[in-house]
Amino acid sequence: MKINTLKRSLAALTACLVLSAGTTMMPITSTAASNIISNSTFDSGTTDWGIYKESGGKATLSTENGKLAMTVTDLGSLNYAVQLFYDIVPLYQNGVYRLSFEISSTVDRYVEAMIQQNGGTYQAYTWMGLDISSTPQTINHEFTMEAETDIMSKFCFNCGDQGDALGEHKIYLDNVVLELVDDSNVNYSSFMPYEPDIMTNQVGYKPDAKKTAVFRNVSGETSFSVVNADTKAVVHTGELYGETENLYAEEFDWLGDFSAVTEPGKYYITCGNLDDSYEFEIAEDVYGNLLDDSVKMLYLQRCGCQVVDSDFGHPACHTSKATIYGTSQTIDVSGGWHDAGDYGRYVVPAAKTIADLLYAYEKAPDLYGDNTGIPESGNGTPDILDEARYELEWMLKMQAESGGVYHKVSCATFPGYIMPQGETGKLIVTPVSTTATADFCASMALAYEFYYDIDKNFAENCLAAAEKAWAFLDANPKIIFKNPEDIVTGSYEDTKDVDERYWAAAQMYRATGSQTYLDYLNSTSAKTGLDWSTVGDYGNIALLTMKGIDKTSKAYTNALSAVKQQADGFAAVSKYNPYGVSLNVFNWGSNMTVANAGIILGLYYDITGDETYNTAANANLHYLLGKNPNGVCYMTGYGTVSPLNPHHRPSMAVGKAMKGMLVGGVNSRLEDSAAKAYLANSPSAKRYVDHSESYSTNEITIYWNSPLTYLLSLTEKAGNTSSVKGDVNADGEFGVADVVAMNYYLVIREHDLIDWQAGDLCEDGVIDSFDLVAMRKLLAENS
Ligand code: 9MR
Ligand code: ZN
Numbered sequence: 001m002k003i004n005t006l007k008r009s010l011a012a013l014t015a016c017l018v019l020s021a022g023t024t025m026m027p028i029t030s031t032a033a034s035n036i037i038s039n040s041t042f043d044s045g046t047t048d049w050g051i052y053k054e055s056g057g058k059a060t061l062s063t064e065n066g067k068l069a070m071t072v073t074d075l076g077s078l079n080y081a082v083q084l085f086y087d088i089v090p091l092y093q094n095g096v097y098r099l100s101f102e103i104s105s106t107v108d109r110y111v112e113a114m115i116q117q118n119g120g121t122y123q124a125y126t127w128m129g130l131d132i133s134s135t136p137q138t139i140n141h142e143f144t145m146e147a148e149t150d151i152m153s154k155f156c157f158n159c160g161d162q163g164d165a166l167g168e169h170k171i172y173l174d175n176v177v178l179e180l181v182d183d184s185n186v187n188y189s190s191f192m193p194y195e196p197d198i199m200t201n202q203v204g205y206k207p208d209a210k211k212t213a214v215f216r217n218v219s220g221e222t223s224f225s226v227v228n229a230d231t232k233a234v235v236h237t238g239e240l241y242g243e244t245e246n247l248y249a250e251e252f253d254w255l256g257d258f259s260a261v262t263e264p265g266k267y268y269i270t271c272g273n274l275d276d277s278y279e280f281e282i283a284e285d286v287y288g289n290l291l292d293d294s295v296k297m298l299y300l301q302r303c304g305c306q307v308v309d310s311d312f313g314h315p316a317c318h319t320s321k322a323t324i325y326g327t328s329q330t331i332d333v334s335g336g337w338h339d340a341g342d343y344g345r346y347v348v349p350a351a352k353t354i355a356d357l358l359y360a361y362e363k364a365p366d367l368y369g370d371n372t373g374i375p376e377s378g379n380g381t382p383d384i385l386d387e388a389r390y391e392l393e394w395m396l397k398m399q400a401e402s403g404g405v406y407h408k409v410s411c412a413t414f415p416g417y418i419m420p421q422g423e424t425g426k427l428i429v430t431p432v433s434t435t436a437t438a439d440f441c442a443s444m445a446l447a448y449e450f451y452y453d454i455d456k457n458f459a460e461n462c463l464a465a466a467e468k469a470w471a472f473l474d475a476n477p478k479i480i481f482k483n484p485e486d487i488v489t490g491s492y493e494d495t496k497d498v499d500e501r502y503w504a505a506a507q508m509y510r511a512t513g514s515q516t517y518l519d520y521l522n523s524t525s526a527k528t529g530l531d532w533s534t535v536g537d538y539g540n541i542a543l544l545t546m547k548g549i550d551k552t553s554k555a556y557t558n559a560l561s562a563v564k565q566q567a568d569g570f571a572a573v574s575k576y577n578p579y580g581v582s583l584n585v586f587n588w589g590s591n592m593t594v595a596n597a598g599i600i601l602g603l604y605y606d607i608t609g610d611e612t613y614n615t616a617a618n619a620n621l622h623y624l625l626g627k628n629p630n631g632v633c634y635m636t637g638y639g640t641v642s643p644l645n646p647h648h649r650p651s652m653a654v655g656k657a658m659k660g661m662l663v664g665g666v667n668s669r670l671e672d673s674a675a676k677a678y679l680a681n682s683p684s685a686k687r688y689v690d691h692s693e694s695y696s697t698n699e700i701t702i703y704w705n706s707p708l709t710y711l712l713s714l715t716e717k718a719g720n721t722s723s724v725k726g727d728v729n730a731d732g733e734f735g736v737a738d739v740v741a742m743n744y745y746l747v748i749r750e751h752d753l754i755d756w757q758a759g760d761l762c763e764d765g766v767i768d769s770f771d772l773v774a775m776r777k778l779l780a781e782n783s
Helices: 003-019 288-300 347-363 383-397 434-451 456-475 498-512 515-522 536-544 554-576 590-608 611-624 649-654 673-679 702-716 736-748 769-782
Strands: 049-053 057-064 067-075 082-091 096-105 109-116 124-132 137-144 150-158 169-182 212-215 223-228 234-239 241-246 251-257 265-270 280-282 322-324 408-410
Touching: 049 057, 057 082, 067 082, 082 169, 082 673, 096 109, 096 124, 109 169, 124 137, 150 169, 150 673, 234 251, 288 383, 288 702, 347 383, 347 434, 347 536, 347 702, 383 434, 383 456, 434 456, 434 498, 434 536, 456 498, 498 515, 498 536, 498 554, 515 554, 536 554, 536 590, 554 590, 554 611, 590 611, 590 702, 611 702, 736 769
Parallel strands: none
Antiparallel strands: 049 082, 057 067, 067 169, 082 150, 096 137, 096 169, 109 124, 109 150, 212 251, 223 234, 223 265, 241 251, 265 280
16 A cells, blocks of 8 residues: 555645645645554554553554554553554544444453643544454444544543453554545634744844844735834835745745834834735834743742742742752752753753853843842842742752762653642752752852852852862763653753853853963864753853953864854854844754754853844844744743743643743754644744644743843844943953954954954944044043
8 A cells, every 4th residue: 555655645735734824725635534543554563553551551563464463461550541543543623533443352351542632631533442352353434523623632542441451462454544624614714823934033123233134925026115013004015135045944045135124113014915924123222021920930830939929920839848869868958940841940051041040140230130039039139149049049949968969850741731839759869979069069150250249158169069060070071961761851962062062161261260260271272052951152151251361362263263163154044044043953942953054143242342243143133022933922921922832841831921021943853742743744944833742842941931031132232332432351341452452353354352342443343443443542542
């Protein structure tokens, strides 16, 4: 049988139905009489079939004589304690289906066959009770899908406990056919997400920002208009330009520049027969609330304390002592933030989050108020620092006596879709890793600097903990964490710790100025990465932003060239991508990678003052907030179309998306059932689905929010501004050293001005010889 052809055409149809622009309907008859089940005759093994086991159920799967054969050795204590399943069958509401299969068993027994919701309430869409025996019988069953369309329902057989004790036996299955025989009453448009024709940042733009929209499905249109949403007046018209075949999104894109529109207000864009864009705003403070919410989300992720919120408030959760894996020893590790859509707490991603928050604050302290509505609001410390401290206090509890740091704390498995206080299973602290220890060391050294003026005691505790961690690292070679077999929660497994050690050394050097760390840095190459698994760029940031660092040191120059190389790469990709995003490859958490690219670009703009990098940093921000092939603003609660069904347990339990969370975004690898069901035929740059089961595209995490916070700090306060005119080396005063630096910059064209804006004495946005002349004059006047 041409199984693969059938599968492909069905998948293609499904993908088109779900994802194509809402203009063309698929010919509905084309689904009829195609077998939805791919491996239906078991000529090629058990592919696509599996067994779910729980409550004591035991079984194995194989094939025998071209049939699927399940050997049941223990029925368990529930009817679904042994469940044979085929994941992902699309059922469309009002579709009429025919199901048939041949089934037998080596013992007489009862089984249930059904197609059900894969998650949620597990409601059965169709159900049959069957008495089976060693004589194969063919079951024919027709049904209408009454429930709402479910693209990823699950076909399964409950083969667990059914009242009688049965010895070991086998169940055979063959010739499984599921066909949509009548779709005349299916309203396909009801579940097709709309794809806009014109994409902009849906939140909006600052008045002086570069603003471009992407246009697709263009057929003959050559110009566009920007319309004031309130007055309906056309405020700007422009020409489409830059037609590009976008291979990653499988579309042709045009651009339209409307940077000329600077008047604050609400606007949308029209273009011939294309659908109007969504509305967006132009305002100086257009990202203010979003920035606050990006941090406020962390409060709502707090663990171990009561959280007050009208929707997501909950009593203290996960307060019991945790058992150290493999021992009977228990310790208190309460506190911190739930990592993501699950309730695990993991040191490695926590460290990334801390770094983003503290550097975000360092870059733009005036953006962060003391009134965002957290319990510490009004205490005189900016809320972002209070929030970060909540996590730091927890991290301190994760340090073992040895100085090493436990990798994580969680239950053994992920809980159901419940609020956090509902997860009451045993908490397990897993062993120390050097990745967690080095990340911890870096975070604590960083914290020391930020809390010194706020709470000296706390700051000194942080530094002492960092030093203890460093001593552990010094004494121990790499210790890599891997989930033990009985723990399935996030592993954050990383086989290399050199970048973590590099970051720790850089941060220790920045905090203490001690030669030991500089020697370490000078004796190694710069590392890169702002991910949970590669963190070298945090080391680079530490060095490049360190006051008074010797800029001729190998540590500094290595860090600078590592950042330059990445920034150049990101700027180039951004320039040639119609959406302006710096990625061509989209993996799990790609929105973090986009934000991270923006951070490197923003940082390098601060160092060089070269507008190219600032433009590219902003372009990545615009991508995240709506100017992307899916036309989705990936921050919940913002823009016109944002995720409504994030994979986030509190949101799923409450039935409403928590506001202010950045979802993972496009992941071309189809790493969950929903992604497989919805996206198999989508182009790589569009593989995102707003489905709560799509944890590989639509989950949220603390460390996907935090780089957005940092990126916003960088783009809001782009450029390194010193109040001292001419102070290009940003040492707080203007003098000969600044003139030398300026000379060096202009002659050798090396980007070496820390504060380029201070050097723009002619105030024309560029640094050139006129500024140097003005600087010399200023120096003469001063002396
Ligand atoms: O963000 C992580 C991603 O890079 C990995 O590919 C993925 C699979 O290992 O795990 C992601 O992290 C998840 C973590 O393991 C558990 N909490 C939710 C995280 C986000 O999906
Ligand atoms: Zn908790």
